[in-house]
Amino acid sequence: MSYAYLFKYIIIGDTGVGKSCLLLQFTDKRFQPIHDLTIGVEFGARMITIDGKQIKLQIWDTAGQEAFRSITRSYYRGAAGALLVYDITRRETFEHLTTWLEDARQHSNSNMVIMLIGNKSDLESRRDVKKEEGETFAREHNLIFMETSAKTAANVEEAFINTAKEIYEKIQEGVFDINNEANGIKIGPQHSPTNPNLPPGSQGANQSGGCC
Amino acid sequence: MYRLFGGFGKPKNPHSLENLKHLYNVLLKNKTVTDNNRGLLVEVLRSITEILIWGDQNDSSVFDFFLERNMLSFFLEILKQKCGSYVNVQLLQTLNILFENIRNETSLYYLLSNNHVNSIIVHKFDFSDEEVMAYYISFLKTLSLKLNVHTVNFFYNVHTNDFPLYTEAIKFFNHPESMVRIAVRTLTLNVYKVGDKSMLSFIRNKTAAPYFSNLVWFIGSHVLELDACVSNDANNQNQIHCLADLVAEHLDHLHYLNDILTLDISDLNEVLNDHLLNKLLTPLYIFSLIPDDQLKPAQTSKPRMSTIVSLFLLSQVFLIISMYPLVRTLTEIILQGSLDIFEHDEDSPVSNKLIIPSFVPPPKTLEESLDSATTPSTSIVSTTESNVSNITDEEKEQILAQELQTGFFFETIIKALSCEENDHKALFALCLLHSISCNKGINQDLLAGTLIAGPSEKPKYNTRLVEKLIEIMSLSCQPRSGIRLVTLELTIALLKRLVVLNGRSILQDAHFAAVIDAKEESIQLAQTFFKNDDVFLDTFEDEYTDMKRKPLNVEFLMMDSKILLSPSTTCTPLTGIEFRKRLPCGNVERARRAIRVFLLIREFSLMLTGEMELQLPLTDRSNCYQVNSALDFNNADLIHCIFIGKDGIKAKRFLVIDSTHLILIEPDSRLGWGIVKLAAFLQDIEVVGDKENPQCLSVTMHHSTSGALTAKFIFDDHVRCMAAKQRLTKARTIARVQKLNQLARLFDLPVQTTHSSPGSRMFFRHPRSGGRRLPGFAAPIKVPSSSFAAAKNGSSNGHCRSLSSSPKPSTTYCPNEDIPLENIALKTINPANVASSVEEQSETSNASSSQDAPVNDTAEPSDLETSFSQISVSSKKTARRKGKVETV
Ligand SMILES: Nc1nc2c(ncn2[C@@H]2O[C@H](COP(=O)(O)OP(=O)(O)OP(=O)(O)O)[C@@H](O)[C@H]2O)c(=O)[nH]1
Numbered sequence A: 001m002s003y004a005y006l007f008k009y010i011i012i013g014d015t016g017v018g019k020s021c022l023l024l025q026f027t028d029k030r031f032q033p034i035h036d037l038t039i040g041v042e043f044g045a046r047m048i049t050i051d052g053k054q055i056k057l058q059i060w061d062t063a064g065q066e067a068f069r070s071i072t073r074s075y076y077r078g079a080a081g082a083l084l085v086y087d088i089t090r091r092e093t094f095e096h097l098t099t100w101l102e103d104a105r106q107h108s109n110s111n112m113v114i115m116l117i118g119n120k121s122d123l124e125s126r127r128d129v130k131k132e133e134g135e136t137f138a139r140e141h142n143l144i145f146m147e148t149s150a151k152t153a154a155n156v157e158e159a160f161i162n163t164a165k166e167i168y169e170k171i172q173e174g175v176f177d178i179n180n181e182a183n184g185i186k187i188g189p190q191h192s193p194t195n196p197n198l199p200p201g202s203q204g205a206n207q208s209g210g211c212c
Numbered sequence B: 001m002y003r004l005f006g007g008f009g010k011p012k013n014p015h016s017l018e019n020l021k022h023l024y025n026v027l028l029k030n031k032t033v034t035d036n037n038r039g040l041l042v043e044v045l046r047s048i049t050e051i052l053i054w055g056d057q058n059d060s061s062v063f064d065f066f067l068e069r070n071m072l073s074f075f076l077e078i079l080k081q082k083c084g085s086y087v088n089v090q091l092l093q094t095l096n097i098l099f100e101n102i103r104n105e106t107s108l109y110y111l112l113s114n115n116h117v118n119s120i121i122v123h124k125f126d127f128s129d130e131e132v133m134a135y136y137i138s139f140l141k142t143l144s145l146k147l148n149v150h151t152v153n154f155f156y157n158v159h160t161n162d163f164p165l166y167t168e169a170i171k172f173f174n175h176p177e178s179m180v181r182i183a184v185r186t187l188t189l190n191v192y193k194v195g196d197k198s199m200l201s202f203i204r205n206k207t208a209a210p211y212f213s214n215l216v217w218f219i220g221s222h223v224l225e226l227d228a229c230v231s232n233d234a235n236n237q238n239q240i241h242c243l244a245d246l247v248a249e250h251l252d253h254l255h256y257l258n259d260i261l262t263l264d265i266s267d268l269n270e271v272l273n274d275h276l277l278n279k280l281l282t283p284l285y286i287f288s289l290i291p292d293d294q295l296k297p298a299q300t301s302k303p304r305m306s307t308i309v310s311l312f313l314l315s316q317v318f319l320i321i322s323m324y325p326l327v328r329t330l331t332e333i334i335l336q337g338s339l340d341i342f343e344h345d346e347d348s349p350v351s352n353k354l355i356i357p358s359f360v361p362p363p364k365t366l367e368e369s370l371d372s373a374t375t376p377s378t379s380i381v382s383t384t385e386s387n388v389s390n391i392t393d394e395e396k397e398q399i400l401a402q403e404l405q406t407g408f409f410f411e412t413i414i415k416a417l418s419c420e421e422n423d424h425k426a427l428f429a430l431c432l433l434h435s436i437s438c439n440k441g442i443n444q445d446l447l448a449g450t451l452i453a454g455p456s457e458k459p460k461y462n463t464r465l466v467e468k469l470i471e472i473m474s475l476s477c478q479p480r481s482g483i484r485l486v487t488l489e490l491t492i493a494l495l496k497r498l499v500v501l502n503g504r505s506i507l508q509d510a511h512f513a514a515v516i517d518a519k520e521e522s523i524q525l526a527q528t529f530f531k532n533d534d535v536f537l538d539t540f541e542d543e544y545t546d547m548k549r550k551p552l553n554v555e556f557l558m559m560d561s562k563i564l565l566s567p568s569t570t571c572t573p574l575t576g577i578e579f580r581k582r583l584p585c586g587n588v589e590r591a592r593r594a595i596r597v598f599l600l601i602r603e604f605s606l607m608l609t610g611e612m613e614l615q616l617p618l619t620d621r622s623n624c625y626q627v628n629s630a631l632d633f634n635n636a637d638l639i640h641c642i643f644i645g646k647d648g649i650k651a652k653r654f655l656v657i658d659s660t661h662l663i664l665i666e667p668d669s670r671l672g673w674g675i676v677k678l679a680a681f682l683q684d685i686e687v688v689g690d691k692e693n694p695q696c697l698s699v700t701m702h703h704s705t706s707g708a709l710t711a712k713f714i715f716d717d718h719v720r721c722m723a724a725k726q727r728l729t730k731a732r733t734i735a736r737v738q739k740l741n742q743l744a745r746l747f748d749l750p751v752q753t754t755h756s757s758p759g760s761r762m763f764f765r766h767p768r769s770g771g772r773r774l775p776g777f778a779a780p781i782k783v784p785s786s787s788f789a790a791a792k793n794g795s796s797n798g799h800c801r802s803l804s805s806s807p808k809p810s811t812t813y814c815p816n817e818d819i820p821l822e823n824i825a826l827k828t829i830n831p832a833n834v835a836s837s838v839e840e841q842s843e844t845s846n847a848s849s850s851q852d853a854p855v856n857d858t859a860e861p862s863d864l865e866t867s868f869s870q871i872s873v874s875s876k877k878t879a880r881r882k883g884k885v886e887t888v
């Protein structure tokens, strides 16, 4: 399917906060979490519409690469958006946010949109982090914030779509250099009449990283 | 979707063996994929996955059935029918979900047991479809996360000697899509990490040479691209972005190589080291250090980059990789190597054995070499390989030692330190030397006496190098110097490593004298910018704070692609380049630079002589009054006012002005005592009257115990307001003059005279009697006679301090007199007011700030020296340096 833009997201946060579940919940709504079976996955893509334009979101879960510095670094650099997830029932996952954010800020391009997600909002009785605390953290660090549940699907759409809207706005404002694929944004096949040198979705060329 | 199941009598419970059986029948009836059943099949596959995951956690019979009927083979059958990306993507995603969510080891073994997964891995998908590519590579990555010593045998087949998960994945190592490349790298690291012996020997023998030779070629081409980008002097936004990407990309490569190397798999590292050294670092990076005019004709056509880029990239190498023996060999080449390493010498038996390093494309693409894996030994790379593996590490080192004697490259780097035109090349040469010097993987013996101070028995250093460095120091003190601050900082950082051993300087007298000369030059430079004004004082203090707060971080410096641009094109603040990394623009910035040069060289020369810094900082802001500490304000002049802070809340306070501080207090329950609510150094305040309210002052504090703020002070009437304003303004001026005098002394300049007379100061005194302290009448008095003593407040961990605003209440004001410290210490405690409990703490919590007495008119530098040495004695006694005596 053709699209106007492709945005690459990464999804980060401590283990067990629900990254994979959020991802699948967003990309494949058929996995309704009935029968108490929460299922996750580490990659997914989905089409959304913003401002009448088809936008494809590609979400890469970064689980399991903590051991390798090169991997973390590269993931951050290749993404236009990041969902930074903590688990509202486990305080330590909230406390680690600063470290995650430092890493993200250090390695990502400065325009990357970061959304803070407090996940598992369905587990109100076991809540360990107040919603206000999440809001305050987000305000202090200039992030968008939302509480979600991968289990009930509450706010999951919104989280991914709001992030996309923010990226889209940045493109409109001209902050994102969209001719540079290293930023995690690609222009769709039929949408780049201004730049004939840019073959979006071009395959097979052995060189990469070429941006000039 | 469920309506599709209509005719087959769908069981009610989707998560059940019955439903799986039902779905199996659906598959049986739809063996051929058509346009009509495509959607149905996709949905069936998805449901099967869901049941399997459910069964994994709840009902083992599900997996039994799945295996019995060999259901995974249906997946393969569907794939083989080439039914388009829609079905393929769904199928790959289904597999992803399946493998991601299976928790039970046995279930996982079942799924992997009959090679179907490997058949799916080698299936020729349509990789030109970006979606298929992404799901495929994620599938492989997910599988790699499931690898362990047990599961690896399902993927690596000892008998057929193949390992499709790995070999198929690495074919995409240079895919144009960065996320795909990262997934490949993650997978390779996950594979190596497993550490299975036979699997690793497969990787080493069949894949390592082709993979690593292609990888280093790939890195090398990026490097050449980077070089082209630097030399293309477009200097526009595009070039800057491009440069940033390529530099970050190079760092990614190095981190990846380092991640492999630190897994410490010796077989693998041997091959990787060999490729890195002989196919990339030596023939491209080090080769590029050779000046153009020293190239042999045959060498001129070889790929090269500019010396600047090569120094920059080599610095990155040494900053990131510290794996022995790679960095050691590389250091040996740099420090001792000669041009011979790039030449064939037919007569020498040694070089017959050793391959000439060369940066050439791999003979085959990775895919070709892997597919023709039956005869890998025909490729040049693997011949190279066997050569290398025939000689041991020790032999290799001997060969190198024989061959590398002269230190050609080291000489070249030292020459690069000359800053004839600018410091562009010198900066990177410094970075390289510094990062080699700090690299943990290099044997200290190799560096001692060359790039680190040592050896400890008979310390020496490379005089040529040290002289060059001192020359840079001296050049940076010249009026229109082209040396950037960062270059000077790095020069000093390197010098410290070269000539300071166990905290002591090993500099020869002549070199030490040269450093002192440079210091004098830096003072002269600073003098030319010295101005007796507020701006200069603020600039000086900012520069000092900045220097202390942000010491040079070479690793971060080498991540900044902008320093690759020529310094002449980046000298305005508009470039967004940090001040220290560019040349100054305009006089204000030149003054800043001169101050920083002065501070840097001063710090270094103090270090060499082993002296303590006693004159800086001018103001130790951590030494302000502590909020909530209780002080004795008997004898102090208190001015009642309403204070309105940032939050807009009104508070009743008393304003106290001592010689160095503005303090706002709240009366304590103890008579004559007050609790500090806010304090600021007088020099940091600005006072303006309020046009609308004659009783009100607006006070801006650039630093205070509550940070920077602007607050309103409302006084009881406009007379008191005027008086307070006058007093604050005056006190501020005096505080500043004192600071400037301190500065003048630092710069060896005559000290400014001040005409302020103490008689003009206003003091409000409050009547001693009565529980309520109301300011009484305003009365100008000749001798400031307030003196406070401090008491420890429970919550302020003893870090409160006392004041003595008038050191000598018994004598009249005497402008030219230095106040001996002992005197102050005595006066600090006012026996009349201080209880014995306070006395106990006086040793640690009391400190003195001696000068209410305004600046003396003609303080001699010698007087000053004495007075400072006294302070140092006192500060030793009180452990922390608290009572800072400013000027006297
Ligand atoms: N109640 C509830 N449980 C959830 C939610 N999201 C995830 N979980 C559960 O939390 C656990 C972890 O979820 P994952 O998605 O695997 O977590 P992850 O962040 O991907 O963890 P790693 O892959 O290890 O980094 C699973 O048991 C999920 O069932 C949610 O919104 N509500």
Ligand SMILES: [Mg+2]
Binding pocket: A019, A020, A021, A040, A061, A063
């Ligand atoms: Mg996960």
